[in-house]
Amino acid sequence: MHQPSPVPLVSPVVYKGSQGGQRVRAIHHPFPQSTIRDLCKAHRDYGRDSPYFRGLLRSDLDAAVVIPADLKQLFSCLLDSTEFKLWVAAWRQQLREALPSLLRDPETVVDDNGNPLTLEHLMGEGRWADPTDQTTDIPIKALQVTREHAVSTFFGMVPDGPVVPYYKIVQGAKESFTKFVGRLTQAIEVQVTEVAPILVTSSRHEPYRLQLTEALHLRTADWTFLSINTKEQGAWPVQGKELVIIGDSSIDERPTKKLNWLTNKPVWVEQWPLSKPKLKALEELVKEQLAKGHIVETDSPWNSPVFVIQKPGKDKWRLLQDLCQINNVIEDMGSLQPGMPSPTMLPQNWQLDVIDIKDCFFQIPLHPDDAPRFAFSVPTINREAPRRRYHWRVLPQGMKNSPVICQWYVASLLSPVRAAAGQAIIYHYMDDVLVCAPNDDMLSHVLGLTVDALVAAGFELQEEKVQWMLPWKYLGLEIRKRTIVPQKLAIKTKELSSPRVLTPEAEKALEKVQDAMSKRQAHRFDPELPFKFIIMGKLPHLHGMIFQWRNIPKKDREGNDPLSIIEWAFLSHQRSKRMTRPQELVAELIRKARFRIRELAGCDFECIHIPIGLRLGQISKAMLEHLLQENEALQFALDSFTGQISIHRPAHKIFNSEVKFVLSLKEVRSRRPLKALTVFTDASGRSHKSVLTWKDPQTQQWEADIAEVEGSPQVAELAAVVRAFERFPEPFNLVTDSAYVAGVVSRADQAILQEVSNIALYDLLSKLVRLVSHREQPYFVMHTRSHTDLPGFITEGNRKADALAAPAEMAPLPNIFMQAKLSHQLFHQNAPGLVRRFHLTWEQARAIVAVCPSCSQQAVPTLHAGVNPRGLRSCEVWQTDVTHFPQFGRQKYIHVSVDTFSGAMFASAHTGEKAGDAIKHLIHAFSFMGILRELKTDNGPAYKSRELRSFLQQWGVEHKTGILHSPTGQAMVERTHGTIKRVLHQQQRVPQDRVTIGLNQPIVRHFGASSLFGVNERPQVMVRDPGSGGTEGPHDLVTWGHGYACMSTPTGPKWIPAKLLKRMLYKLVSTPHSPTINHLVASLEDRREEEELDQEEVLEGAPDDKEGRNPDEEEHRLGYPMQHH
Structure with a gap:
């Protein structure tokens, strides 16, 4: 093994010897913060090329053995993010060129472990990303070469911006023009080494002040001046006077979505007045948006009010528009992205960058046909001048379809980038874009494509919000190399309009939430490992975990956690059923988890851990099939699942620290009738009796347990069932005629109750669940139909219970008609139903339905077939x-x-x-x-x-x-x-x-039959008494006909022959077309010859009106042919 040469004991890498002094051991110490702070201050105050800074930097680096991790840390502080990336790329290139010479040197051909020296050694990447590995494995001479190239790269970088500002570069009095241009050209060339071949701008509308010349960096003297012609675009436009630029230009039309409107009628909502400070802020914001081309002046018939709000903690204002009325007439667009992407599906140890698009909505154009409908007005104080009106040309904030259009627009820009990205992953949600790649080279390539696509479309990227280094903050989460944790939340109470005081209980609850959020974390997934799911927690709060498990023996773990938590799965707090069995909760968790893993990874689980409790042995295939057969919810949850089902938990403290949930396969309820005592239950809502009856097997006599229970018949029968379980701990059969009670009893074993408002019902359900869950002996529950004439023991027992529950007045009646009447009072059958059930006649059945007050109100009036409705009087x-x-x-x-x-x-x-x-x-x-x-x-x-x-x-x-x-x-x-x-x-x-x-x-x-044409006062007549020859009256004449008359007397109406009317006092007080008088005249004309004398007497006393006209003569001069009306 290569032995390093002795070096001074300096920071950040210190070599300590053993007790014998023959071998040395390298220990890494990071750069002191004071040293980095002094270097940054000198760089800021004196500049990069100052002798003081150069000497300070070289003295600090030459006096220490510096590893690549320390170099990256130091220069990331001295450079901004863009310069740091450029420095890393240039440094990598220099090390790549220096690597062959290092491989020829015996001292640097291999590292301390015998591995060949690679570029990853020199850059501190890959297997040598850990600072400890860099300290112990990389040869010292290789570290010195790495340091020299890092420093030379740093001082060889072009500074950002000219050494002298442009406005200070002026031509001297005796300076030649060519020399002045040379100095100016040198100041320009220092900015960038290459000129962008294509420059794209989104400014196609007036004003034509395109920032082309600001971004186009010129290096040659062969300048060709051409002009833009927006009307006749071509390869080489003709010269014009609008604007002189360098090169050619073209306009690229970006497609946008057109809104669907429910109406074309203009919507105008008047602008409300604003205070002077807010009006001033509004005018400044409108001026700013107008300069950017986001709004234009308009005379649109649409209008919506605008207002401004101040940003918290700042002196800046925000422009908002109330588009509530506009949103009401816009058709909704379907959601393109119903949820946020999960960062857990970013592979571990992959590099990533996060981009935040500035003012994303304001870079997306509105359709030209839709833009005038988003108009607003800027009011004036005291209406001193006409208000100015504008409409948006870009997506306005507050329009309900703006998020959908934004997602569609940005996705269309990134779709070609995704196609060219290869293995790289691109997450896009609204204005946040995340790029992830397995290495830096691919990340830089895909990031460049992404930035170019966004900038080419006119989007503005904030340099300070582009995240290069970990931890990356994305959608409220902090992403690290392996783990993902929520961002720290702080409740700011400064802007709350009303004071809030938390109770001690609420403070404890918030502390628990904060503690849980700080401890809980998820992991980025490993592409080489399958996904698994386990059910955890305790009843009723079960939850599950989607995880990956790396099979590492305990002795070889050495701090490496084999568990990677991908996501947690939880049940809904509000359950849809009052009673839920544990099997159903387990099935719901499995269904949710399988749906979620298909969303995340597009695959299914390799293994699902279901904690099933067994007394002896292991679970068999027959036992699992029995569990699935008995529970329909589990069948649907595990439908088409091809993985494994395990009943054992992995060996990890997170699975064994909390209370374990065990799904029991034991079931007390029997699926078949038992050879045991049979108990019948029944209840009545009218008598409030809760009946429990059975036949004693020893005495063969029927016994009963009757109690009065307030509530519905179901509650009363449920009380009877509870008493049955309390009374009979031995095996028994339960027979009830209530389907509700039978269903509740069959689901009561280990069931989870949901609280209900009916306290009595909740108490009964709680007792039933406790009795059934702790029961040792089996039972069988059966539902039977009541009031049947079928033979057998079940029908007999049910009839006994029904008779005991029925009130006294409900005893069987011999009168069939009374039975039908009582039955209708309870069930309100129609007439055909009463005829079929009680064999009544149709008249009797209709009579029962007709006298029922409930049915008579709801009954539909019937008409005989073929009869059209007619009025019962005139004008109906x-x-x-x-x-x-x-x-x-x-x-x-x-x-x-x-x-x-x-x-x-x-x-x-x-x-x-x-x-x-x-x-x-x-x-x-x-x-x-x-x-x-x-x-x-x-x-x-x-x-x-x-x-x-x-x-x-x-x-x-x-x-x-x-x-x-x-x-x-x-x-x-x-x-x-x-x-x-x-x-x-x-x-x-x-x-x-x-x-x-x-x-x-x-x-x-x-x-004649209409009350609308009746007279208010009737003429008075005198009646001749044939016996005495005298006259009576006057009486009011009611009506007059052929030979008869009716008059009103104190004793009531009296009909007399018409010839007894001796004299009439004619008072015409009704309308000119009085139907009663017309009727009288018509009748007299028909019998003119017979009653000529009587008619003369009638008309003899009729007075003329004020104009001397006879009312009767006026009546006969009607202009209608219907004079007999």
Whole structure:
């Protein structure tokens, strides 16, 4: 083995000898922080090229044996992140060139362990990444070469920026122009060694101030000046005056998603006033966004209010827009990334970098058609000037589809990078991008592709937020080489609007949460190991762990943990069932874990550890099959699983430190009836009796245990079951007619209860679970149907229990009708059901249903087949339709309305059959026949229109339509069409007169039966007494007919012959068309010859009105043909 030469005992590597002094042992001591601090201060104050800094650096490095890890630590402090990467790359190249000479030197051809010297030795990478291995294995001469090349690389780097600022480079008074240009060129060349061949910018809109010349570094004197022509793009655009640049340019259109809008009607939400400080901040932010091209001036008819909020702890403000109303009219986009990527699937010891995109939304364009809809206004104080209005050209914050579009846009940029990345892994979630690769070279390559793709699209990357070194912070987690832990959380109470005081219990709870989060950690996975799953915890809080296990013997571990925790699996705190068996909890955990591992790794577990308790021996295939057969949830959870199932835990303290959960295969409930005592249970909600009955096997007598329990019948029967388990510890069969109770008993063994609001029910369930779980003897539970006439012992026992639970008034009744009535009170059967069950007649069944108050309220009124609903009085139900009469020319559309009670009809001729024509007809009909309550029409477009529906609502008319394509629903008005056409063919007048002269005999009944046309005061009459010859009265005349009259007397209405009316005092106080008077006149005219004297007496005393007109004569001058109305 190569023996190192003696060296001074200096830091950071110190060589100590053994007691004999023949062998030395290297011990690593990192650079003192004071030394690094002094070097950084000298570098900052005096510069890299200052003699003081150069001398200080060389003296510190020459006086020590420095390993590569110390060199990286030192120069990472002296350089920024970008310079450090450049330094590492240049250092690597120099060491690669120096490696052949080291391999030819006998002192450096191999390390201290006999391994050939490699570049990984010199760089401190791979197997020699540990500082201890670098100290003990790398030869001292190789370390000295490594140090010299690191220092030479550092001083050979080009400084960032010119030595002299550009604005200080001026041409002297006697300096020639060529010399001045040479100095300026030298200052420019110091910036970068190579000129980028292609420069991409996202500024395609005005202003055309493209920052091309700022980023384009020129080295040659052959400058070709060309100009951009945004209208005629080509390989070599023509010269113009807009902007002079170097080289050629083109515009690359980036696709973007177009939003789907639920309406095109503009949404305008008025801007609320802002205070002066906030208005000033808003104007500054708008000016900033306008300069960046994120917003433009607009005259859009859309508007949403904007406001500003101050960033916590800073003097900066943030611009926000209230887009609630806009979001309501935007169609949702489906989620592209329903969750965050898990860093546990990053392979161990792979290198990674994290990139944070600055203002990601503001770099993604909106579709030009959508942009004007995201407009806002900048108000002014006291409206002293017109407000300025703008709209966004990029994704606005607050729009509900902005996250989806952002994910889609960035993913489209990274898709070609992923295709070229090879083994590298790229995680993208919103504006965070993580790049992971197995080595630095691949990481640098993929990172460069990623950065180029993002920068080319116009994204701005924050240099200070690009994470190069561990620990990497990503999505609230700290990622290290092997482990992943949550970031430290701090509750900031400075910005809370109200004080909060924590109780001691709450403080303890928070301490537990903080302690658990600090101790819990996950690991990055090993690609060479399979995944496993184990169930842990104790009932009812079971949980599981997805892990990897490296088979390392205990004696060879030496601090290497064989366990790698990938992820934890937990059950839902709120369970869907009141009683859950342990097998179901285990099945739910397995189902969740298998679903999750497919999401993470796209594979299944190699082994699932299920802690199954066995008394003796090992689990057999038959026992496992029996467990699966007895539990449906486990069958679904382990469906198509091809791995192993183990009942043993791996040998690790995390699996053995807590209380172990064991799934018991023992089951007390028998699947078959037992040859033992049979117990019957029943309960009644009306009598509140909880009954337990059985047949004594010795005396062969039925015995019972009856108790009163408040609550539902299920609760009462559950109480009976609990008493049965308390009373009979020996084997027995339980028979119940409650399916709920039978299901509860079958699931009670070792079940987990969920708290319920019913305290009595929870107590009974708790007792049942405790009794069944601690029971030693088997039992069998069976459900049977009640109230059956089947023979056998089960039916007999159930009938006994039912009779004991029934109240006294529920005893069997000999009267079948009373039984049917009581049955209907409980179950509310319909009439056919009562006929089939109790063999009643249809009349008896209908009578029982009709007198039931519950059924009568819910019953649907029935009508005889073929009968159209008719009104019970005038103006209740009309039928309206349209018929055509070609002889009328343009007025050939005849609208007809018929009163279904009186048969009165009204028709009018119109030039069309649209909604407007129907409304005109109804207005005429209202003026003639009165306002109706319900209108029935067919399903024509005019009658289904919104205009007619609004008109009828204004008049308070209910509108109904008949069955589609069924004219029988309008039978009355259809028959009226034929009647009208037959009459019209017999007349030769103008259309409206011909329509008006219809068969209107029912008009008398129409007006006579309506209370709307009744008189408020009736005429008074004198009645002649045929016996005494005197007269009585005056009395109010109620009605008058052919030879009869009815008058109102103090003793009630009195009918008398019309000839006994001696004299009438005619007072016309009703409307000019009083139906009662018209009826009277019509009747007298019909018998003019018989009652001429009586009519003269009636009209003799009728006074004239104030204008000297006789009311009766006015009544006969009606302009309608229906004067008999």
